[in-house]
Amino acid sequence: MSEARRPRLCCHWLHACSGCELALLNGGDLFLDLLQLVDIVHFPLLLDRKYANDAEGKPDLPPAEIGLVSGGVASKAQLELLRTMRGQCRVLVAFGTCASHGGIPALRNQWTVEQTLGTVFPEDERSCSGGFDPEDWLDRVYAIDEQVEVDLLLPGCPPRPETIVATVAALATGHRPQLAEKSVCEHCPTARTGSGRMSVRRFLANADYDPEAPTDSMRCLLEQGLLCMGPVTVGGCGGREMPLCIRARVPCRGCYGPVRRQGNQLLDLLNVLASKGIDHRAIVDRRSLLRFSGAHGLLKPNIRER
Amino acid sequence: MPQVISIQPVTRIEGQARIDIHLDDAGQVADARLSIDALRGFEQFVIGRPAEEIPRIVSRICGICPWMHHVAAAKAIDCCFTVTPPPAGQLLRELCLVLAHIHDKILHFFFLAAPDFLFEPNSDYSVRNLMGLVQRQPELAAEVVRMRQLGLAMLERIAGKATHPVAAVIGGFSKPMTEQERQGLLADGRVLLDFACRALDLAKKRVFVRFAEEEAALGAIRTGFLGTVDDQGNLRFYRGRLRLMRPGGDTIDFAPSDYDRYLAERAEPWSTAKMVYARAWDEGFSLDLEAPRGVYRVNTLARINVCDRIATPLAQAELEAFRAGFGRPAQGALLAHWARLIELVYACERMLELLADQRIAEPLVRTPAEPRAGRGVGQVEAPRGTLIHDFTTDDNGCIVRANLIVGTTHNIAPMNMSVHRAAATLIDGSQIDTALLNRIEMAVRAYDP
Numbered sequence: 001m002s003e004a005r006r007p008r009l010c011c012h013w014l015h016a017c018s019g020c021e022l023a024l025l026n027g028g029d030l031f032l033d034l035l036q037l038v039d040i041v042h043f044p045l046l047l048d049r050k051y052a053n054d055a056e057g058k059p060d061l062p063p064a065e066i067g068l069v070s071g072g073v074a075s076k077a078q079l080e081l082l083r084t085m086r087g088q089c090r091v092l093v094a095f096g097t098c099a100s101h102g103g104i105p106a107l108r109n110q111w112t113v114e115q116t117l118g119t120v121f122p123e124d125e126r127s128c129s130g131g132f133d134p135e136d137w138l139d140r141v142y143a144i145d146e147q148v149e150v151d152l153l154l155p156g157c158p159p160r161p162e163t164i165v166a167t168v169a170a171l172a173t174g175h176r177p178q179l180a181e182k183s184v185c186e187h188c189p190t191a192r193t194g195s196g197r198m199s200v201r202r203f204l205a206n207a208d209y210d211p212e213a214p215t216d217s218m219r220c221l222l223e224q225g226l227l228c229m230g231p232v233t234v235g236g237c238g239g240r241e242m243p244l245c246i247r248a249r250v251p252c253r254g255c256y257g258p259v260r261r262q263g264n265q266l267l268d269l270l271n272v273l274a275s276k277g278i279d280h281r282a283i284v285d286r287r288s289l290l291r292f293s294g295a296h297g298l299l300k301p302n303i304r305e306r
Numbered sequence: 307m308p309q310v311i312s313i314q315p316v317t318r319i320e321g322q323a324r325i326d327i328h329l330d331d332a333g334q335v336a337d338a339r340l341s342i343d344a345l346r347g348f349e350q351f352v353i354g355r356p357a358e359e360i361p362r363i364v365s366r367i368c369g370i371c372p373w374m375h376h377v378a379a380a381k382a383i384d385c386c387f388t389v390t391p392p393p394a395g396q397l398l399r400e401l402c403l404v405l406a407h408i409h410d411k412i413l414h415f416f417f418l419a420a421p422d423f424l425f426e427p428n429s430d431y432s433v434r435n436l437m438g439l440v441q442r443q444p445e446l447a448a449e450v451v452r453m454r455q456l457g458l459a460m461l462e463r464i465a466g467k468a469t470h471p472v473a474a475v476i477g478g479f480s481k482p483m484t485e486q487e488r489q490g491l492l493a494d495g496r497v498l499l500d501f502a503c504r505a506l507d508l509a510k511k512r513v514f515v516r517f518a519e520e521e522a523a524l525g526a527i528r529t530g531f532l533g534t535v536d537d538q539g540n541l542r543f544y545r546g547r548l549r550l551m552r553p554g555g556d557t558i559d560f561a562p563s564d565y566d567r568y569l570a571e572r573a574e575p576w577s578t579a580k581m582v583y584a585r586a587w588d589e590g591f592s593l594d595l596e597a598p599r600g601v602y603r604v605n606t607l608a609r610i611n612v613c614d615r616i617a618t619p620l621a622q623a624e625l626e627a628f629r630a631g632f633g634r635p636a637q638g639a640l641l642a643h644w645a646r647l648i649e650l651v652y653a654c655e656r657m658l659e660l661l662a663d664q665r666i667a668e669p670l671v672r673t674p675a676e677p678r679a680g681r682g683v684g685q686v687e688a689p690r691g692t693l694i695h696d697f698t699t700d701d702n703g704c705i706v707r708a709n710l711i712v713g714t715t716h717n718i719a720p721m722n723m724s725v726h727r728a729a730a731t732l733i734d735g736s737q738i739d740t741a742l743l744n745r746i747e748m749a750v751r752a753y754d755p
Contacts, residue, residue, distance in 0.1 A: 013322065015346065016369070017366050017367065017368055017369035017372075018320055018321065018368070018369040018370055019366070019368075019369020019370070019372065019469055019470060020369065021369070022369050022370055022413075022469060023369075023469060025413070025417070025454075026454070026455065026458055026468075026469070028451050028452060028454065028455035029448075029451065029452070029455070031451065032440060032447075032448065032451060035437055035440060040437060044315050044317045044318075044322075045317075045318065045319075045320065045418075046317075046318065046417065046418075046435050046436050046437070047317060047318075047431065047432075047435050047437075048317045048318060048431035048434060048435065048740075048744060048747075049317070049431055049432075050313065050314060050315065050317070051314065051315070052312055052314035052315075052324075074346075075343075077343075103366070104363060104366040105346045105347075105366075107351035107363075108346065108347040108350060108351045110351065111347070111350055111351065115350065116345075116347040116350040116351075117345075119347070119349055119350040119353075120345065120347060120349050120350060121573050121580070132345060132578055157366070157470055158369065158469050158470065202356055202358060202677070202703075203358055203359075203475065204358055204476065204477070204674060204675045204676065204677070205477075205672065205674035205675070206475070206480055206481075206671070206672045207480075211481060211482045211484065211669060212484060237467075244462075244466050244467035244472075245466060245467060245472050246466070247462075247466030247467070248465055248466025248467055248471075248472050248473040248480050248481055249466075249480050249481045250466075250472045250473065250475070250480045253359075253362060253472075255470070284356045284702065284704065285354055285355055285356055285704065288355055288356075288359065291363070
């Protein structure tokens with residue numbers, strides 16, 4: 001009698017930085033444990049499995065029970081890979097914030113592809129505009145659920161190693177993955193008094209705190225007058241402990257994406273500030289509030305502030 | 307019939323690349339090219355952002371070396387805003403940079419490169435990888451995994467967030483180190499140094515001995531080199547002068563802010579990545595294998611070649627032994643792996659030096675800054691090579707222009723040469739199989755792109 005086959009795991013990256021894949025490896029012992037639970041069948045960072053070896057040049061990805069896709073979609077080739085993976089994977093996970101919400105690369109959505117090529121390849125160093133053909137590119141950077149059906153969003157820039165491993169392990173054993181649903185503020189131990197500065201300043205000097213004292217003696221950074229995206233951002237970056245940026249004593253910039261399903265981190269934060277009576281006009285570059293979630297048509301070319 | 311053989315994707319590298327080998331009618335290699343598909347447009351979308359936010363944006367250029375971009379950008383914006391970090395701020399930044407080098411070098415050598423040398427050349431892809439290493443040598447694999455984890459845990463203790471970090475801020479660092487933390491980090495740092503020395507010994511016995519047979523096929527290019535040294539010519543990662551070395555060994559040193567007088571970028575119709583060449587040599591640019599022009603390499607081997615010495619004793623002894631065997635400059639592409647482990651020893655020794663400096667635990671870590679118009683060039687040595695960030699700000703302290711030259715960009719030209727050389731040597735009308743194609747990829751992996 002043959003052994004029951006372990007669930008197969010397929011990992012592929014699109015418009016990404018490889019930080020999500022590294023986060024999985026950074027699980028250390030947890031990653032080694034995961035290898036006992038699943039078979040990795042495709043993972044370009046670790047495994048010499050090629051995909052362009054069929055006659056038509058179509059991507060050749062293996063079937064798998066679980067697929068992790070990192071990165072958004074910016075080119076036609078990436079879209080082809082994503083569609084193939086959707087077809088081959090029983091459960092498809094948007095792995096990280098870029099796949100879930102566009103991430104940092106979707107900041108490019110404020111410009112057209114042609115504008116970006118013109119900036120990256122200025123006339124004086126261009127024998128031609130590199131090997132880039134704008135025809136190979138989509139009009140903007142998309143989150144993957146704008147292009148194919150996605151079963152689970154696992155946001156984070158990068159997601160926490162133990163969360164990635166726990167999610168894959170849950171899917172492999174037929175359990176429902178447990179992901180944080182509350183905001184960063186709900187995980188943040190800093191002291192909130194309900195009142196504070198009525199304006200926000202740029203982060204040009206450190207927050208006020210005693211480095212020898214526990215973090216819960218530090219006053220909420222938003223109340224200190226530092227722009228902090230904690231109220232509108234989904235938590236989980238620190239696992240069971242405090243948010244990672246707070247450990248460094250710096251304000252959150254929203255890297256796990258919106259806490260509200262289909263939320264808009266820009267509008268949601270302006271609402272939070274308004275409800276607290278904080279003047280938002282001091283914010284320089286408001287569109288940066290969509291720093292991690294500019295896909296889904298939220299960042300567009302030629303939108304003028306105010 | 308002319309034919310193109312593609313390797314897509316190049317695997318066990320830290321990014322996305324493909325190789326196209328063009329064969330002529332006789333089945334001989336007419337050309338071979340490596341292309342990297344990674345235009346994300348950072349130079350475009352940083353425009354208009356408040357400059358103090360840039361270190362937290364450009365870190366996303368690379369998820370494997372975010373600290374390098376984070377720190378280079380912080381250094382550049384310091385210059386734009388004319389602010390100087392206090393000593394503890396500088397030391398903390400350098401410590402994080404060095405720790406990031408440590409876990410990266412362990413990753414690259416053991417997870418990505420070593421399977422080529424620890425398994426038989428014809429072994430199946432499903433075995434020749436980290437998972438295969440876990441099966442075959444579980445103790446070694448477990449130790450490697452734990453040492454990386456230790457380096458990352460140390461970074462988290464110092465800086466809160468280890469991947470896509472946030473603690474290097476304009477004017478210094480966001481959080482001081484306490485004396486108690488310093489003592490704990492020193493103890494862990496010694497464990498890493500011990501591991502680094504054992505890793506180098508192991509590699510000499512089991513991996514580098516195979517270089518002799520591979521070297522002839524994969525190493526035969528001759529280029530210049532670029533890296534960072536201090537005023538005494540010591541190897542440095544965090545700051546110093548840039549040193550450009552000709553293939554024969556002559557050098558010129560220059561300030562990083564003058565980079566565009568000595569180096570120039572160009573785009574080619576067949577490449578999606580820009581290339582950089584040595585403008586200072588005034589010989590133009592050519593990838594001709596027998597007579598390249600303007601081509602230099604960056605990364606571990608380049609740094610080991612351009613420095614006169616290493617300021618820490620164990621790494622210096624290794625450098626002397628390396629030079630006794632391979633000369634200066636050493637040209638073989640695979641020697642980058644050996645140089646990588648010498649640098650791992652240096653990074654561990656440097657980490658302990660920084661932690662032994664009591665100023666690192668001083669409470670003053672940041673000098674407050676004011677937004678202003680200016681231009682700043684920030685340069686560090688990333689695992690992949692010299693990294694240059696060049697930003698210009700307006701009166702409101704927002705970015706109006708950005709130019710970024712990342713380590714791999716310098717190496718696009720020499721990587722193309724190495725791939726061409728490897729393909730031309732290995733493909734001689736004989737059967738082209740996956741083992742052969744993997745050896746061509748090995749020429750790329752040595753660069754750790």
